[in-house]
Amino acid sequence: MSVLAWNCRGLGTPPAIRTLTEEVRKLNPVVVFLAETKANTNRMKGFQQKIGFTQGIIVPSDGLSGGLAMLWREGTDIRFKSCSHSHIDVVVHGESKNGPWRISGFYGHPDTSKRQSSWQLIEALYAQCCMSWVVCGDFNEILHPNEKLGWRERDANQIRDFRDVLSRCGLVDLGFVGQEFTWCNGRHGEQRTLLRLDRMVANEAWFQLFPEATVFHISMSASDHCLLALSLNKNHQQKKRKKRFMFEAMWVREAECKEVVDMAWNLNTEEAAMSVQDRLKRCQSHLVGWNQNKFGNVSKKLKQKQDRLQ
Known part of the structure; x- marks a missing residue:
């Protein structure tokens, strides 16, 4: 059982759709959160049909920017709580023996001057419901200076503000397996910058619910962001299926x-x-x-x- 979160930087290209479809097929997640889909509702509906995750919440893009989606298969008991242009909040039922748990897909504001509004949103979500909670997505900020490589140093106040809001909300980073950074600006030489902008954080109650949970960073050629795959159980390998004939x-x-x-x-x-x-x-x-x-x-x-x- 797993959860996927990815800043796909647009689902309008065949490589993005193909790579995500393959990961969904391999990992068979309970829910998939996508940020920066750059897609309207009709395009997202078509994509949902393609991957078989026909249920979900879609926040359409504003022209060619933004756009969020939280998707799941028909028959999965997931209940909607709230959404905005920066988040989608749902509660998952029936996927744990110890009761329901809450997952919020999150996208931090890309404009540094408006980042405080993102932290206020996390605090508002925290105040709405007291239960096992995991938050995933692209926060557009780092927690520590060593989560950045290259170019100019990150503003220490920005980092502190992010760290403080997670502390106030009782959210702890889940760590990761894989490469250290989740985003690269694609430049070379002195201007090349790598950051760990994407992560999953959870409260103590969620840790107790899934003590063996592990986050994997998966490079995706169709985006400058890694895909995050949260394996909820230690044995995250799927049962081997009989190979089907596919006409290439x-x-x-x-x-x-x-x-x-x-x-x-x-x-x-x-x-x-x-x-x-x-x-x-x-x-x-x-x-x-x-x-x-x-x-x-x-x-x-x-x-x-x-x-x-x-």
Whole structure:
């Protein structure tokens, strides 16, 4: 059981949709929080259908900026509390033996001069409900000077204000496994900057509910922010599923593909009584063999590239 949180920097590009869809398929989370979707409600509805998380709360973007979403599968007992352009607050029922717990997806104001309004929002959420609580997302601030590498030093008052609001609300950082920083400005040389802007924090009651919880930082090529994957149980590996046959779009660019299908479909003209289902199975088998010889194990190669990215 897991929770995903990601500042996707826009869901308008195929790479962003593809990479997130793959992570959702692998980790099968209870809930997914997205910040900076840069998408309206209709686009988000289409994305929800694609990943199978058809329920949720959507805060549409303001033109090409902002936008939040908290998504879950139909049948999951999640109840809405509140939302704004900076947060989505829900309560999860039925996913823990010890009762419901609260999760708030959060996006800190990107303008430093307006950051205090973000901390006031956290305090307001804290005052609304006393229960097991975890907050996740892009806070746009760091907790300690060593969470920044490169360029100018971070203002000490900014860091202190963030640390103070978490302390007042009884929220403690959950730590992480993986690379140290969650955001990079993409520049080179002296102006290159790396920060740990994205994190998950929780109160003591939530720690007691999920004592084995672990946060993983996962590099995502489609965004300058890491995806945060919160594993709620120590054994976070999903059960291995039987591999399904998938027709790869790249196959149709090869003339040989049509030849393989034609040959498999009409392999034995005497078998006129063979059902369509049997012919499809034979095509599947031939395509799998042809793919292996033509392209090799693409999934294995992709996994190796992803490991190098991490």
